[in-house]
Amino acid sequence: MKFAVVSFPGSNCDEDLYYAITDDLKADAEIVPHTSDNLEGFDAVLIPGGFSYGDYLRSGAIAKFAPVMAAVKEFAKAGKPILGICNGFQILTEAGLLPGTLQHNREMQFICEPEPLMVNNNQTLFTSAFKAGETITLPIAHGEGNYYCDDDTLAQLKANHQIIFSYQDNPNGSLSDIAGITNQAGNVLGMMPHPERAVESIQGGTDGLKVFQSILQTYLRTV
Numbered sequence: 138m139k140f141a142v143v144s145f146p147g148s149n150c151d152e153d154l155y156y157a158i159t160d161d162l163k164a165d166a167e168i169v170p171h172t173s174d175n176l177e178g179f180d181a182v183l184i185p186g187g188f189s190y191g192d193y194l195r196s197g198a199i200a201k202f203a204p205v206m207a208a209v210k211e212f213a214k215a216g217k218p219i220l221g222i223c224n225g226f227q228i229l230t231e232a233g234l235l236p237g238t239l240q241h242n243r244e245m246q247f248i249c250e251p252e253p254l255m256v257n258n259n260q261t262l263f264t265s266a267f268k269a270g271e272t273i274t275l276p277i278a279h280g281e282g283n284y285y286c287d288d289d290t291l292a293q294l295k296a297n298h299q300i301i302f303s304y305q306d307n308p309n310g311s312l313s314d315i316a317g318i319t320n321q322a323g324n325v326l327g328m329m330p331h332p333e334r335a336v337e338s339i340q341g342g343t344d345g346l347k348v349f350q351s352i353l354q355t356y357l358r359t360v
């Protein structure tokens with residue numbers, strides 16, 4: 138299985154993700170520049186955290202116009218797995234691949250801390266390695282992680298079990314404690330917490346590795 142880690146000007150978690158996949162998951166990965174228009178040969182796409190284009194206008198608002206995003210949209214349409222982490226989640230909402238938006242944190246401050254989360258749905262390709270209802274800890278590091286959507290969208294997210302991760306102790310004001318959601322088809326996940334920062338015990342925990350193991354295990358079951 139080969140992972141693409143898409144890198145934009147201002148991405149700063151691309152190499153962390155690359156090493157999480159190659160060193161810890163022991164799978165194949167390649168960093169793909171924002172200028173690429175081709176994701177052929179990849180089985181999953183990872184969109185890393187950071188400050189793409191300096192967070193100008195809004196986080197992710199300029200990245201959605203990068204050449205690679207047309208290929209990312211095709212990849213999503215083909216039902217292949219796409220995971221956006223932090224700025225990656227912001228880019229996916231701006232690109233219309235996930236509903237809702239990420240606003241400034243309630244206290245208008247950047248928050249960087251380990252955060253307890255609930256795994257609400259382990260029946261997804263991103264969470265099959267977790268136990269149902271498991272509580273895990275992943276680091277967050279963001280200024281714009283306050284998830285918002287309209288009432289109809291929220292009702293749909295709940296009815297379809299698309300709220301995959303929620304905060305136990307809502308740090309940023311997110312609607313319904315939302316920390317991570319999938320699209321309706323279940324092949325695109327956006328999450329504000331950083332699984333790639335919790336893949337080795339030296340980082341304080343390894344709960345994040347299970348996200349990548351889930352993707353790999355699901356892939357291996359289907360080939």
Ligand SMILES: NC(=O)CC[C@H](N)C(=O)O
Nearest residue numbers: 186187223224279280281
């Ligand atoms: N770590 C990150 O990806 C930061 C995301 C984003 N630019 C923010 O501060 O909200």
